[in-house]
Amino acid sequence: MEWLPPVASTFADKVDFVLILVTVISVASCVLIAFLLIYFVIKYRRRSDNDPTPAITGDSFLETLWTVIPTILCIVIFLYGYIYYDEYTTVDKNAYEINVKAQKWMWTFNYPNGKTTLNELYVPINKPIRLVMQSQDVLHSFFIPAFRVKQDLLGNRYTFINFTATKEGIYKIYCTEYCGAGHSDMGGKVHVLSAEKYASWEAGSDEDVVKASADLPLDEVGKGLYQSAGCVACHSIDGSEGGVGPTWKGLFGKNREFDDSSSGTADENYLRESIEIPSAKIVKGYMPVMPAYKGVLNDSQITALIEYIKSLK
Numbered sequence: 001m002e003w004l005p006p007v008a009s010t011f012a013d014k015v016d017f018v019l020i021l022v023t024v025i026s027v028a029s030c031v032l033i034a035f036l037l038i039y040f041v042i043k044y045r046r047r048s049d050n051d052p053t054p055a056i057t058g059d060s061f062l063e064t065l066w067t068v069i070p071t072i073l074c075i076v077i078f079l080y081g082y083i084y085y086d087e088y089t090t091v092d093k094n095a096y097e098i099n100v101k102a103q104k105w106m107w108t109f110n111y112p113n114g115k116t117t118l119n120e121l122y123v124p125i126n127k128p129i130r131l132v133m134q135s136q137d138v139l140h141s142f143f144i145p146a147f148r149v150k151q152d153l154l155g156n157r158y159t160f161i162n163f164t165a166t167k168e169g170i171y172k173i174y175c176t177e178y179c180g181a182g183h184s185d186m187g188g189k190v191h192v193l194s195a196e197k198y199a200s201w202e203a204g205s206d207e208d209v210v211k212a213s214a215d216l217p218l219d220e221v222g223k224g225l226y227q228s229a230g231c232v233a234c235h236s237i238d239g240s241e242g243g244v245g246p247t248w249k250g251l252f253g254k255n256r257e258f259d260d261s262s263s264g265t266a267d268e269n270y271l272r273e274s275i276e277i278p279s280a281k282i283v284k285g286y287m288p289v290m291p292a293y294k295g296v297l298n299d300s301q302i303t304a305l306i307e308y309i310k311s312l313k
């Protein structure tokens, strides 16, 4: 259906069916009631001063009819909802588990073999997937429209999403719970790969991500990471301050004053430390809210980001 997102999971058709069923029932009832309303207003209008209002005392047959039919329709809608929800929440014992961590404002995915990706989720086609999700800070909500799955993430407990992707391709991920200034930039992509492609992706090293763009100069790789690793949510690159974090424009080589009254130069090692352990030095006037990227971004990625910052003179 043209007006709906692509259909790419086993749930998508079911959710669409219920959506269309409820829409058809609602539109049909609305049209019928509006028609009868107008029809009766005209048919039973007061025609003259001595046109008496008929004494209506009720009609058991009609009253039963308009009680029983909507009740049956409601039960049908409930049953579809119940059956599909049950299926959606039932855990497949063979499901492939991926851990999802949400924080302001990015998604981190941890795979069974220890691989980690940022804002880019990789899943094999036709295999039940179970996402085990948790938030590191405020409420977020994980939504993949093409799969018709959505679930809130909380700070103090795990929540889950089960799905089986049915179509290779790249689909969008959204955060659908307002979570602060970077909420609208908190997105990502899910890559549905064939079994063979997934196996080779899984066997590849994290360095491959950087190697794959080996034709690009390092600062160009860093520019891509600026978007995909979520830096864009807090750091401007046009010199505008007032964001959650300092701007990157002209940052390299600048003298920085820290909130403990010490100061230092923004050189390569300072930038590296600030990416890996942001709480080590907090620039005066800013809050210590940046997540640590140690172990999340690898060496080549951090180097690429630093080169990108250097290029923003």
Ligand code: CUA
Pocket (backbone or CB within 6 Å): 105, 139, 140, 141, 175, 176, 177, 178, 179, 180, 183, 184, 186
């Ligand atoms: Cu995370 Cu909105």
